[in-house]
Amino acid sequence: MPAASSLSRADAERRVAAAVDAGGLERAEALLLAAGLDDAGIRDAVREGALESKRRGKGDLVSFSRNVFIPLTNLCRDRCSYCTFAKPPDSPEARTYSLEEVAEVVRGGLATGCIEALFCLGDKPEVAYREHRDWLEQRGYRTTPEYLVEACRVAFEGGMLPHTNAGILSSDEMQALRPWNASMGLMLESTSERLCAKGGPHFHAPDKKPEARLRMHREAGELGIPFTSGILLGIGETDEERVDTLFAIRELDEQYGHIQECIVQPFHPKPGTGMRAETPLDDARVAGWVALTRLVLGPQRNVQAPPNLAPDVLETLLDSGLNDWGGVSPVTLDFINPEAPWPTLVELRRRTEAAGHRLVERLPVYPEDLLGRPERFDPAVRQAALQRVDEAGWVRPNQEAAA
Numbered sequence: 001m002p003a004a005s006s007l008s009r010a011d012a013e014r015r016v017a018a019a020v021d022a023g024g025l026e027r028a029e030a031l032l033l034a035a036g037l038d039d040a041g042i043r044d045a046v047r048e049g050a051l052e053s054k055r056r057g058k059g060d061l062v063s064f065s066r067n068v069f070i071p072l073t074n075l076c077r078d079r080c081s082y083c084t085f086a087k088p089p090d091s092p093e094a095r096t097y098s099l100e101e102v103a104e105v106v107r108g109g110l111a112t113g114c115i116e117a118l119f120c121l122g123d124k125p126e127v128a129y130r131e132h133r134d135w136l137e138q139r140g141y142r143t144t145p146e147y148l149v150e151a152c153r154v155a156f157e158g159g160m161l162p163h164t165n166a167g168i169l170s171s172d173e174m175q176a177l178r179p180w181n182a183s184m185g186l187m188l189e190s191t192s193e194r195l196c197a198k199g200g201p202h203f204h205a206p207d208k209k210p211e212a213r214l215r216m217h218r219e220a221g222e223l224g225i226p227f228t229s230g231i232l233l234g235i236g237e238t239d240e241e242r243v244d245t246l247f248a249i250r251e252l253d254e255q256y257g258h259i260q261e262c263i264v265q266p267f268h269p270k271p272g273t274g275m276r277a278e279t280p281l282d283d284a285r286v287a288g289w290v291a292l293t294r295l296v297l298g299p300q301r302n303v304q305a306p307p308n309l310a311p312d313v314l315e316t317l318l319d320s321g322l323n324d325w326g327g328v329s330p331v332t333l334d335f336i337n338p339e340a341p342w343p344t345l346v347e348l349r350r351r352t353e354a355a356g357h358r359l360v361e362r363l364p365v366y367p368e369d370l371l372g373r374p375e376r377f378d379p380a381v382r383q384a385a386l387q388r389v390d391e392a393g394w395v396r397p398n399q400e401a402a403a
């Protein structure tokens with residue numbers, strides 16, 4: 001195998017073409033191409049191959065989900081060095097939504113055509129904070145996931161389809177959430193143990209231990225839950241660790257077939273955090289990793305990049321093999337990255353279509369699961385989902401608010 005520095009563009013093109021024809025990269029090839037992503041010529045070869053792979057699996061379609069973001073609680077027992085979402089209970093910004101507030105967000109979302117209620121919240125705050133334990137107890141709950149079940153019920157009965165990302169959940173907790181959720185998720189982020197060591201971004205975050213996150217992915221797979229995973233780029237991991245993370249996601253899906261999408265999310269340094277002075281990946285390299293993700297995962301899997309985290313290069317991302325923009329909200333902020341506004345749906349459609357792709361609206365599940373794997377859903381959730389889609393599984397045009 002040649003050293004990374006000896007990889008020419010022609011050599012990269014040949015290797016990429018072979019991977020596209022084979023339906024996926026092998027690990028050694030992925031490592032070689034990853035090491036070349038700093039070179040614009042090799043990066044372009046990877047991106048061109050990724051776009052061809054996406055076209056073979058997804059044609060010209062690029063999807064999004066119109067959602068509301070409900071940060072049910074921003075208390076969290078973990079302290080990741082890059083996070084501004086989590087607040088301690090004595091912060092004036094600490095907030096846990098009441099069920100009435102959940103219902104209000106849902107009503108606002110329905111009024112603007114949103115279907116997905118994205119529940120995203122801190123991990124196990126009741127373990128760290130007596131105030132939160134008391135808050136839950138006063139309302140009759142022992143744990144945040146018990147309360148989350150009720151919040152999801154309120155959202156579902158209010159007319160939306162929940163997707164939950166609540167950190168590490170047990171198998172029993174996922175089972176309890178299932179009657180109200182169309183899908184669930186947990187960013188794998190990274191399989192690097194190194195990032196959990198002293199001085200690493202996950203040293204104070206027990207729920208970021210790779211084994212805990214892999215275990216939840218496996219348990220979701222055993223339950224057959226449509227599951228969102230993803231990789232976080234630029235928090236100190238090496239190229240090899242990124243490749244290992246992508247292969248872990250591929251192997252989970254090969255074993256259980258439940259990974260509905262893989263998010264490629266770049267880290268952005270934020271004021272007031274321990275990683276405020278870190279240099280993030282530039283947009284070109286983010287696009288390179290979107291492309292490598294496509295080549296590792298192959299033509300059929302769903303690859304997502306959030307449009308608000310690289311708003312200047314949507315066209316470059318589109319030409320790098322993604323087929324999904326993820327949740328985009330006309331109503332609520334991205335509470336994880338509040339400094340990064342969503343593009344309007346008008347702009348997203350205009351730019352996606354100008355780049356030669358066709359934008360389609362999806363539910364918080366993809367058509368292949370909704371139509372092809374009915375056993376993955378609670379029957380009432382599937383019924384509610386089917387009422388909103390056409391025969392291909394995309395949101396019916398007459399359900400779309402003006403975009």
Ligand code: SF4
Nearest residue numbers: 076078079080083086
């Ligand atoms: S687990 Fe999530 S919410 Fe909690 S500190 Fe880490 S990034 Fe923030």
